[in-house]
Amino acid sequence: MxxxxxxxxxxxxxxxxxxxxxxxxxxxxxxxxxxxxxxxxxxxxxxxxxxxxxxxxxxxxxxxxxxxxxxxxxxxxxxxxxxxxxxxxxxxxxxxxxxxxxxxxxxxxxxxxxxxxxxxxxxxxxxxxxxxxxxxxxxxxxxATKSNRIVRAAQGRDVVEFGSRRAHSYEAAILGARAAYIGGCVGTANTIVDRDFDIPALGTMAHSWVQMFPTELDAFKAYARVYPDNCVLLVDTYNTLREGIPNAIKTFNEEVLPRGYRPKAIRIDSGDIAYLSKEARKMLDDAGFSDVGIMASSGLDEYIIRELIEQEAAIDSFGVGERLITARSExxxxxxxxxxxxxxxxxxxxxxxxxxxxxxxxxxxxxxxxxxxxxxxxxxxxxxxxxxxxxxxxxxxxxxxxxxxxxxxxxxxxxxxxxxxxxxxxxxxxxxxxxxxxxxxxxxxxxxxxxxxxxxxxxxxxxxxxxxxxxxxxxxxxxxxxxx
Amino acid sequence: MxxxxxxxxxxxxxxxxxxxxxxxxxxxxxxxxxxxxxxxxxxxxxxxxxxxxxxxxxxxxxxxxxxxxxxxxxxxxxxxxxxxxxxxxxxxxxxxxxxxxxxxxxxxxxxxxxxxxxxxxxxxxxxxxxxxxxxxxxxxxxxATKSNRIVRAAQGRDVVEFGSRRAHSYEAAILGARAAYIGGCVGTANTIVDRDFDIPALGTMAHSWVQMFPTELDAFKAYARVYPDNCVLLVDTYNTLREGIPNAIKTFNEEVLPRGYRPKAIRIDSGDIAYLSKEARKMLDDAGFSDVGIMASSGLDEYIIRELIEQEAAIDSFGVGERLITARSExxxxxxxxxxxxxxxxxxxxxxxxxxxxxxxxxxxxxxxxxxxxxxxxxxxxxxxxxxxxxxxxxxxxxxxxxxxxxxxxxxxxxxxxxxxxxxxxxxxxxxxxxxxxxxxxxxxxxxxxxxxxxxxxxxxxxxxxxxxxxxxxxxxxxxxxxx
Missing domain, CATH: 3.20.140.10 (nicotinate phosphoribosyltransferase)
Known part of the structure; x- marks a missing residue:
């Protein structure tokens, strides 16, 4: 290697x-x-x-x-x-x-x-x-410069580089993830970067996982049974507040806790993230999951992250993709x-x-x-x-x-x-x-x-x-x- | 190959x-x-x-x-x-x-x-x-999409991809040049793209060439003696109108014509390109070089090219770099x-x-x-x-x-x-x-x-x-x- x-x-x-x-x-x-x-x-x-x-x-x-x-x-x-x-x-x-x-x-x-x-x-x-x-x-x-701006905007919350699919070809993804790590990101979504540069590759699930099963609850449970020790569920495939989060909580209770683990997080990838994260926080807290994190992704950069934090969005970590890996604003x-x-x-x-x-x-x-x-x-x-x-x-x-x-x-x-x-x-x-x-x-x-x-x-x-x-x-x- | x-x-x-x-x-x-x-x-x-x-x-x-x-x-x-x-x-x-x-x-x-x-x-x-x-x-x-916008803005004038040095790493340069060619560019500055994709690599000289010789005229003449059949001179290292173009004309007369060739072009890479190109055109025409082209480069994109053409800039071809290869505006x-x-x-x-x-x-x-x-x-x-x-x-x-x-x-x-x-x-x-x-x-x-x-x-x-x-x-x- x-x-x-x-x-x-x-x-x-x-x-x-x-x-x-x-x-x-x-x-x-x-x-x-x-x-x-x-x-x-x-x-x-x-x-x-x-x-x-x-x-x-x-x-x-x-x-x-x-x-x-x-x-x-x-x-x-x-x-x-x-x-x-x-x-x-x-x-x-x-x-x-x-x-x-x-x-x-x-x-x-x-x-x-x-x-x-x-x-x-x-x-x-x-x-x-x-x-x-x-x-x-x-x-x-x-x-590296862009990554550091985003990381500083996140004020201590983790930022993960999520941008491979929008990078300007292969090394833009690979070396871009490397540079993003230097600038302060805690990891990348890109597997090859982990293999070749020892930068932690992190990841959860795509909407397609949820769609592959008869219901969202089935999909969550299927995932939790395979990864009970690292259970992060993507809750916005259908309706985040009405279905996604309740299904996640049900899954945590029925598939994760019985196996002796605490669930890790939920991820929100669309909609109004400030509002949804605050509602999600309440729902998770009420269900006894105040230790479960909320990860946000979707079109983020340092400007949006600063505003989300100003608006007291209840976000614990950010997945930042296209605007980091292309340094979109410049x-x-x-x-x-x-x-x-x-x-x-x-x-x-x-x-x-x-x-x-x-x-x-x-x-x-x-x-x-x-x-x-x-x-x-x-x-x-x-x-x-x-x-x-x-x-x-x-x-x-x-x-x-x-x-x-x-x-x-x-x-x-x-x-x-x-x-x-x-x-x-x-x-x-x-x-x-x-x-x-x-x-x-x-x-x-x-x-x-x-x-x-x-x-x-x-x-x-x-x-x-x-x-x-x-x-x-x-x-x-x-x-x-x-x-x- | x-x-x-x-x-x-x-x-x-x-x-x-x-x-x-x-x-x-x-x-x-x-x-x-x-x-x-x-x-x-x-x-x-x-x-x-x-x-x-x-x-x-x-x-x-x-x-x-x-x-x-x-x-x-x-x-x-x-x-x-x-x-x-x-x-x-x-x-x-x-x-x-x-x-x-x-x-x-x-x-x-x-x-x-x-x-x-x-x-x-x-x-x-x-x-x-x-x-x-x-x-x-x-x-x-x-x-490819960006390249085509720039090529359409140039209204039939040649556009050459010049952006490798600002690309988002290696394949962004290589495959970016390939895509730019599909979108309508006539060539690239990047040698490896010519070798591997048969897309013509074009190039002239950097300012460093001019600086390597005791005077600009020495530098131009040295270049013309080596490449009399493809003589393109970069005229803006010191003073475009007062020195660069007169030195280019002198070089064309003394080193290119006597060898039986017509000079190809001059290139302007800084200053107000609309103004400089019009002045350059007059000077070249007056010296009997109305067939010699004027190439412009430096921070161009479809928006600037449209304006330059509206202002009747006397430009025959464009070298487009960073704003093409990064698709800067988006x-x-x-x-x-x-x-x-x-x-x-x-x-x-x-x-x-x-x-x-x-x-x-x-x-x-x-x-x-x-x-x-x-x-x-x-x-x-x-x-x-x-x-x-x-x-x-x-x-x-x-x-x-x-x-x-x-x-x-x-x-x-x-x-x-x-x-x-x-x-x-x-x-x-x-x-x-x-x-x-x-x-x-x-x-x-x-x-x-x-x-x-x-x-x-x-x-x-x-x-x-x-x-x-x-x-x-x-x-x-x-x-x-x-x-x-």
Whole structure:
């Protein structure tokens, strides 16, 4: 049960935009392919106008980079295009990944403008991996971020990922469930995710179960006899209050209790869930089942869950499907991959991309990100993007300043600084082992605890501070002026 | 180059909601697992309030159903859960798919409420395949439908799918590009899709290419020397009008023409595309390059493309990325899978699911869908959902009526009727060969041509008629009354 078996078997090296290959071929033809280039992956906007996003996908990124290779069939495919040089095809045939890669560990809160992945290496290689790096990290960060919003809205109630059937194909279901777990869901409905990622698969019954038996009561009893120790009944196939719940109570009394178990829960999947759950609660309590939970599903997301809780819906756990697995309210995580520097005779030359859209101007140079934490409260104070070799000495005060309104300055004291980017490949060799998924989930929760409530607000959250170091700011300012 | 190699290698039989297995085990324990059940896949709402959706994903659905099997590791996984009977695990070990399956061919316009996939077989099997059927068809139908909206908005201009990096993981990119092609895109940026599905991969250069050379002009010339016969230059890395386009023109004159080629196009990826494209057009025309195209990309969708065209933007082709591959404006295609009948002593007993949401009430029975076409215009008049054995005799008039406002009746004459659902599996044996992707795309275009303009409108389209036959309506009405 090698959990990444399915990634290994299916080599995704060809999952790259075609221009990665035409550029690679062009770099080789122009004798610049060996030049050392630096690329940053970063994103510009937090989905749903949230206060932070969550990094995810590093484990799959590592698997991809470890397995980069091109088969004879791939070479033949390129040859058939009649635009690639044989020398380039040879290069692909003998492809050997030699880049350095840094990434922010999964589960870390991340903010716009910060590099979250950095690749350094021959431009021919560093360019080729663009599509898969973006695809992998964009998708899982999107879902982890969304999942965490929903989990926070549920205020301690369990949230289970239920969305496979509406996912954007197979890995959107599988890796989406993985990311949802990192973001705080307690489990998934998807069996393969349990088998391959050790994330608990949970499930009850579909309406079809109820329809397969002569009556709803027959169906409930049949289920309870097979699963008396884990009896969750779906009560809305016909009429929730008039039939579903009374039949569930009857089943609990006649089939579950006599077998020495307590029933687990009922599930409501349609109708007005606030009203139905409150009525159901009363009926269950009156029947002596105040320990039996009520699970709600059907079109839920963080907005609806917040309202349901405001309306005192009597719901103990939520099954969240399509709006989680597609991140419906904002299904795009807009990470980009930009050249930030090249090496010339061993010297790092920062590069910038200017744009008529100010928001699309890149920050040049080879970087690191430091997060400053308050020593007393352990709360995150600010992130500072620095040049890679800079260190922030947390034994003395450190002045941060707004990169645009540079007169806005703040002297930070009594803090400790942590580097966010860690090496994952060194000269093409993997130097980082992904933590297990449960540890990632736990780490994510801990790291989110370091954020102030104001950053976690759903509406107009406080904008977390992400500044540039003075040295990095100077380089950017100089390049901007030169390119005017 | 077996294009479905990657599906075969990775068995997706375990990609199923856990409850499919607990129910299957429960059916076996309750001795109803052999009962013949009928399930319909259908959807309730057309994304983006459009007038129709497009069926897609059948080829992948067939591959999945053909390869259904459970490995020793899967059995071991289930055994470790301590809730499954050994008899059930034996059943899975020797799993043999014996269902009948019907589906609407890919590329067909489809409408809410119609069965688009029907599965008939032992309930233990017909239930198990729910998640993958929904997942596969929901995703590709979503993207094919979105792609077609964008392609129609472009009014004959080429649309290329550019979205891999923002897709919801790997198959969302790969199968999304496939579905986008069915919906009308002329190609994709994704190499693996070209290799595996014979869909043309197209591409130019990234901003990083331009940044890798000392100047933009150097970068353009370097590119043109390698690809003089297919020279498309990205002109917005620094300043589009002041530098990018003049440098492109200089490159065309100095590197492309002398080699005996005409340049292909320029690409604009930022800034105000309407304005920039019009200025670019003038500059290119004045320089003698009126045959050189202008490609636009960056955050496009059908809404923006319509406006750009209204504003007379001088754009010849569109690269559409994240908003296509995620179907951003509505990323959910809400297909569901519902039990509609069971067999009892060889007799079909229709089943209904009642709901307090009227829209969630199902239509019972084993069905077929007929589409009625006008003999003179070949336009689609209406769809009629019938019982499976019913035939519509198109040699005589046929009366259709609204299933809710039953007094609204219409006598259709001079029509021919076509069955939409075709058999794809017969007793577990595949009986349908997917057409090649180019034929599916062509078929899709032809079928959309049978729809009236009113149905294709973007805003408040005409609601296409989908009625029930009298016999089917009678069955539904009877079950509704019985369940009151």
């Amino acid at each position: 090698n959990k990444l078996d399915w990634v290994d078997k299916r080599n995704l090296s060809m999952l790259a935009d075609f221009y990665e290959f035409t550029m690679a071929n062009g770099y080789l033809e122009n004798k610049v392919s060996h030049k050392i280039a630096y690329f940053d992956m970063f994103f510009r906007n937090i989905p749903d106008d949230g206060g932070f996003a969550i990094m995810a996908g590093v484990e799959q990124l590592i698997e991809y980079l470890k397995n980069l290779r091109f088969s004879d069939e791939d070479i033949e495919y390129f040859r058939s295009k009649n635009i690639f040089n044989e020398k380039f095809l040879d290069y692909l045939r003998n492809f050997n990944f030699t880049c350095d890669v840094w990434a922010v560990p999964e589960g870390t809160p991340i903010f716009p403008g910060e590099p979250i992945v950095i690749v350094r290496g021959p431009v021919i290689q560093a360019q080729l991996v663009e599509t898969m790096i973006l695809l992998t990290v964009n998708h899982q960060s999107l879902i 299904p795009i995580f807009g990470g980009v991959y930009k050249l930030t520097a090249i090496e010339d005779n061993g010297e790092i030359v920062p590069k910038i991309k200017i744009s008529e859209n100010v928001a699309k101007i890149t920050t040049p140079g080879f970087k690191q990100v430091y997060r400053l934490f308050d020593r007393d409260t352990n709360k995150s104070i600010a992130d500072v993007i620095t040049l890679h070799h800079e260190t922030i000495d947390d034994n003395k005060p450190y002045e941060i300043f707004h990169p645009l309104y540079t007169w806005k300055r703040k002297r930070v004291t009594n803090f400790y600084a942590k580097k966010l980017l860690v090496p994952i490949f060194n000269k093409g060799q993997q130097v980082y082992e992904s933590p297990n998924i449960h540890d990632i989930k736990k780490y994510c929760e801990e790291q989110i605890d370091t954020l102030w409530q104001e950053v976690k607000r759903f509406e107009k959250p406080h904008e977390y501070i992400v500044d540039l170091s003075q040295d990095l700011w100077n380089i950017k300012d100089k390049l901007l002026k030169e390119n005017q | 077996n294009k479905l190699d990657w599906v075969d290698k990775r068995n997706l039989s375990m990609l199923a909601d856990f409850y499919e297995f607990t129910m299957a085990n429960g059916y076996l324990e309750n001795k109803v697992s052999h009962k013949i059940a009928y399930f319909d896949m259908f959807f309730r709402n057309i994304p983006d309030d459009g007038g129709f959706a497009i069926m897609a994903g059948v080829e992948q659905l067939i591959e999945y159903l053909k390869n259904l099997r459970f490995s020793d590791e899967d059995i071991e996984y289930f055994r470790s859960k301590n809730i499954f009977n050994e008899k059930f695990l034996d059943y899975l070990r020797n799993f043999n798919f014996t269902c009948d399956v019907w589906a609407v061919p890919e590329g067909t316009p489809i409408f809410p409420g119609e069965p688009i996939v029907i599965v008939r077989g032992p309930v233990i099997q017909a239930q198990l395949v729910e998640t993958m059927i929904l997942l596969t068809v929901n995703h590709q139908s979503l993207i 990323p959910i295609f809400g297909g569901v899978y519902k039990l509609t009948a069971i067999e009892d002593n060889g007799e079909i007993v229709p089943k209904i699911k009642i709901s307090e949401n009227v829209a969630k009430i199902t239509t019972p029975g084993f069905k077929q869908v007929y589409r009625l076409f006008d003999r003179d215009t070949n336009k689609s008049i209406a769809d009629v959902i019938t019982l499976h054995h019913e035939t519509i005799d198109d040699n005589k008039p046929y009366e259709i009526f609204h299933p809710l406002y039953t007094w609204k009746r219409k006598r259709v004459t001079n029509f021919y009727a076509k069955k939409l659902l075709v058999p794809i599996f017969n007793k577990g044996q595949q009986v349908y060969e997917s057409p090649n992707i180019h034929d599916i795309k062509k078929y899709c275009e032809e079928q959309i041509d049978t729809l009236w303009q009113e149905v294709k409108r973007f805003e408040k389209p005409h609601e296409y008629i989908v009625d029930l036959s009298q016999d089917l309506w009678n069955i539904k009405d009877k079950l509704l009354k019985e369940n009151q």
